[in-house]
Amino acid sequence: MLHEYRDVITHMKENGKEHAHFLRIFNKHNEIDDKITKGENGDVPLTDMELETLKKEKLKLKDEAYAILLQHKKEHNL
Template sequence: MFPEYRDLITRLKGEGTNARFLHLFEKHNDLDHQVKALEDHDAGGTHAEIETLKREKLRVKDELYAILRQESAAAGT
């Protein structure tokens, strides 16, 4: 996710100073695992449930991207 911001992501995770970023990053990973589990293991999830999770994951990803762009601009990179 966002290879162009790999160093910035590593820095933000390591510093732990942006609580919103950390929360969203963990939420995105959790949603990713939920979607994969439902798709791969036929865990009883309906198509609608999977699509809802995917939409939420995309919303979270958009928020993460906005934070990364803001942090990148603030750092002058």
């Protein structure tokens, strides 16, 4: 997720206590991404509706994480 911001994400992970909300969003996004992949590969049974719901939730989390990253980058001149 947001590979172009790896340096900012790494900075935030290193200061985890300050960025607990971001890290929860980041980890939840990755969990959902994994579940979607398993569903699409047939490893986990999911209906089309469940997949669609997961994809929407993943996108919402990505948008939220992106906003936090941009703010952090701006505040810390990264």
